[in-house]
Amino acid sequence: MMAHATVYVGCTVPQLLRGAQSRIFPSHSPLRVLRHSAFCYCTGNCTIKSKRKMDHLERTANNFRQEVITQAKVCGITNESETVKRLRLAIANKDFTFKAGQWVDFFIPGVSVVGGFSICSSPGLLExxxxxxxxxxxxxxxxxxxxxxxxxxxxxxxxxxxxDFFFDPQPGDSPVNLVLIAGGVGINPLFSILLHIADLHGYQEGKGNRHKLGTAKLYYSAKNTSELLFKKNILGLMKAFPGKITCCFHVTQQHSQICKELQPHITEGRISEKDLEKHVSDDTSWYICGPPPMIESVSKLLSNIGVPRNCVFFEKWW
Known part of the structure; x- marks a missing residue:
């Protein structure tokens, strides 16, 4: 689950569920039931502010949302770790698009609570x-x-x-170096960004492009290597783009032997100021996603080493 760092409390949430075109909701569609149940859930609970945690729709009520809502069918389910499932979803609507780093409202038939999950694939895979x-x-x-x-x-x-958390460079933009800092399942939107960078490098189709790209460095922290999601994919990206895409995995509670393939890229302990200060420059942007305490800690580190606030972008999840 995720939510944007901006927190908004109010009773405007049901308005979020009214923006889609009526053509997307034929009268027999289960989507109409989903909208109705979510509307009732939100209106019935908007006055409760201190007795429970805000849900995804409330937390993100002030964030950008597309009008297009699309039906999707689950076409793949795999275990990314012991506690994380990876879903592949076939998208029905060709007007449905996203930018690397964004999330989706997730409507489930028969479930009144609307989920909020960061996308972990690239826009290129959807295209x-x-x-x-x-x-x-x-x-x-x-x-x-x-x-x-x-x-x-x-x-x-x-x-x-x-x-509002995404990386979407345009062909005429000056190259920017990225430092991506992830904690736990906060890797999801940053992995999407990393895959998008790979696509822009022509990794998937071997085609040239007009984008000017800097380097991308990922710092990814988890309790142990079994909880490092997408690690094989990330190692593959590093091999495909030596010097352009690099990664340092941090583990904080590792008790078992680390496999040889991962060993060169593993650091025991938390991400430190010393790790980050080497990347400070005028053309570097910093993207952070993880639990709120980690966001606050890393933000302080960046402030301490002189990184301007307008160069730091973050997404909190709960």
Whole structure:
């Protein structure tokens, strides 16, 4: 689950569910039921502010959202780790697009709570194959619980893109070096950004492009190597783009032997000021995603080493 760093409290949430074109919701569509149930859930709970945690729609009510809502069908389910399932979703609507780093509202038939999950695949995969991927950690939150206990191949859901945290360089832009800092399942939007960079380098199709790209350095922290998601994919990207895409994995509670393939890229302990200060420059942007305490800690580190606030972008998840 995720939510943007901006927190907004109010009773405007149901308005978020009214923006889609009526043509997207035929009268027999389960999507109309989803919208109605979410509307009732939000209106019935808007006055409760201190007795429970805000849900995804409330937390992100002030964030950008697309109008397009699309139906999607689950076409792949794999275990990314012992606690994280990776979903492949076939997208029905060709008008559905997203930018690397954004999330989706996740509507489930029969579940009144709307999920919010960061996309972990690249925009290029959606363009090429009509596929979007999510990696969801098991929790008691109803949407995540449904994914881990009831979701099957061919399950149908509905999605809507939102979020102000993304990397979307244009061909005429000056090259920017990126430092991506992830904690736990906060890797999801940053992995999407990393894959997008790979696509722009022509990794998938071997085609030239007009984008001017800097380097991308990923710092990714987790308790142990078994909780490092996408590690094989990330190692593959480093091999494909030596010097352009690099990564340092940090583990804080590693008790077992680390495999030889990972060893050169593993550092024991948290991401430190010393790790980050070597990347400070006028043409570097910093993207952070992880638990709120990590965001606050890393933000302080960046401030201490003189990184301007307007160069730091972050996404918190709960």
């Amino acid at each position: 090429r194959e009509g596929i979007l991927e999510l990696a969801v950690k098991h929790t008691v939150h109803p949407p995540a619980h449904w994914i881990h206990t009831e979701c099957t191949l061919d399950s149908e859901v509905a999605l809507r893109v939102g979020g």
